[in-house]
Amino acid sequence: MTSYLAKRLLLLLFVLFGVVTLVFFLIHLIPGDPVDIMLGDTAVAADKLALRHDLGLDQPIMQQYGRYLGHVVQGDLGISIHSRAPVLREILARFPASAELMIGAMVVALLIAFPLGILAALKPHGLLDASAMFFSFLGIAMPHFWLGPLLIILFSIQLNWLPVNGRGTLAHLVLPAITLGTAMAAMLSRMIRASLLDVLGEDYIRTARAKGLPERTVVLRHALRNALVPVITVIGLQVGVLLSGAIITEAIFDWPGLGTLLLDGISTRNYPLVQGCILFIATIYVLVNMLTDTAYGWADPRVRVR
């Protein structure tokens, strides 16, 4: 297990280094002068000079890169151009809202996916199975930016049950969490169904049934526990889907999280903020993947050998 962990950690450091490098070079892909674009044509020369110096753009590129790497390692993601506040502080101020939304979406996804996946696997090819699989097709095909408005039309405008946007109470969280969690629920219910169907065909399940155990115990205790291993990996990987889906969901519901911060940064051409948000989101994703892989390796020793 130790050598497995060491290998994963080494890969993690390499990937993080690659991510930082890619994010650094992003600003150099901007066609034209980044300072002109950030400040606009009307900015005075002194302001442009100051910003160029602040961003280190007046130095040779490798020196800029070294400086950026050094700053990132110390947790310094630069200064936001408009608020003049440290980028990391702005990100950390918005992160709890995004985390709240993602946890809400995860809860919605698990609450839908488990009953649906289990019921579909228990009676394969029946009406319930067909309906569950149709839901999963629909859930995957329905983009967040359509489901969100549909939910607003129904629950906020027609029924007047839930607020249209904003954050604060549990009622504010319901629609964004359903919007973000539905695709994950669709994906997970298919995965749980397929995994459970595989396990239900195993010999030890037949033995458990032959012993006279109630079907409920056979499914929940014997089959589901073993079917969960691949499902856990998918849940970990789906965090990435939630992270990028959150950007769109936050835009729909004016949710004050990292996604709206990133989009604000893009619309105001605040590139240090954009770079910081991207680096922060990618780092979280890489760390969650690493944790999922480690948990998987811990749960299933065969993974460590591969």
Add this chain to the structure above:
Amino acid sequence: MFRNRWTYLGLAVIVGFMLAALFAPLLAPYDPLTMNLIEQLSRPSAAHWLGQDVNGSDILSRLLYGARISLVVSLAVVALAGSIGVVLGLISGYFGGWTDTLLMRLVDILLAFPGLLLAIALVAVLGPDVKNVIIALTVLGWVSFARLVRGQVLAVKEREFVLAARAAGASNRRIMLVHILPNIMGPVIVQATFSVAGVIIAESSLSFLGLGAPPGTPSWGAMLADGKQVLMDAPHVSIFPGLAIMLAVLAFNFVGDGLRDRYDPKGSSIKK
């Protein structure tokens, strides 16, 4: 040909969308760019079957023209990303060694950006434009093809017919293109079909965020973004473009599932 009737339904819908995109100038009842502020946000009627949007433009006409952007972008991205991914995956899997290590580490780095994040970042710096959307989604898309092809090549390259070709003196290039590639195309075609669905959603997402086609261009994502501003007064502006996106994505997923049943029955999640 296909066991699943949903596949045929998917094919029919795809052909329908392609014809709509191709013959949009003939089918569209109005010019999609014509504004009519007096009749803005009008509900569906006999004159405007799907109603009118914020600018009073005919929603049906904009949807028909919007199909062009969605299909052109998604087919272009899948063609480009598929070609790059197949070539790099072939090289990586066939030669192994440092080429493989280098390419797979690059894949690891690109996969560290969840979902659309890298595409959003690239379009944000390159500027919102259809061409830049294609570039960004290609940068994002080749990775899954390369990984798939590399895995397939690793499985095929030690098979007897490849060893026989090598023993007969065939060049590496010939072995890769003539002997290995045709034997791994099944899963690649399946992946390409699912990718079209993914790119339709990705392109619409970028347009929804204002990072796709320029303002005014009829694009499904941008139509939804416009609709969001008037949800209270005119929900129909949002409903129809979303329905078009969902139908197109469902159709490509149905066809992808049918192709997977045919080429890779073990991978099917529906027909268990």
